Amino acid sequence: MGAYHLRADNASGPTQVRPRPVVVRLARWELRNDMLRSARVRREVTTADLGMSNEPRRFYVNERLTKHNRYLFRKTREAAKERNWKFVWTRRGRTYARREQGSSAIQLSCEDDIDRLTIAK
Incomplete structure (x- = not known):
């Protein structure tokens, strides 16, 4: 997993602002391309749309670059x-x-x- 994204401007010390990114490697290029294409169509999706019970938050799907x-x-x-x-x-x-x-x-x-x-x- 990636590093935590912290905000250091809080007087009581750094606080976590965003969760860590999740990196997924898929076995087939076709599946990867389909997933990225579908994510572009559904840009306004939140965690509530996935059935998660926490506070609704937007999430992003990006391709991993060299x-x-x-x-x-x-x-x-x-x-x-x-x-x-x-x-x-x-x-x-x-x-x-x-x-x-x-x-x-x-x-x-x-x-x-x-x-x-x-x-x-």
Whole structure:
């Protein structure tokens, strides 16, 4: 499991803000892709929808990225925010960006590709 997400600004010491992430490795790519596709359709699902009795909380399903792809995704998000691009996402381990709804998407595979965000229209 991943690390606890703590908030240290409490006077009585750090308190747990969110539960730890759950990482799942599936045996087949088809099942993984189906699960991610279904999760994108149901973005507003809460723990109450799963029949859990605790306080309803939203949860997220994301694909696990390699260290390089995670770094590229973060740098792309930062560059897109500076340049007012609206969409940055990952799919099947690849990073994509789109300036606005209806424009063509750009696939980024290395840090040098981020410069294309200023050139592309």
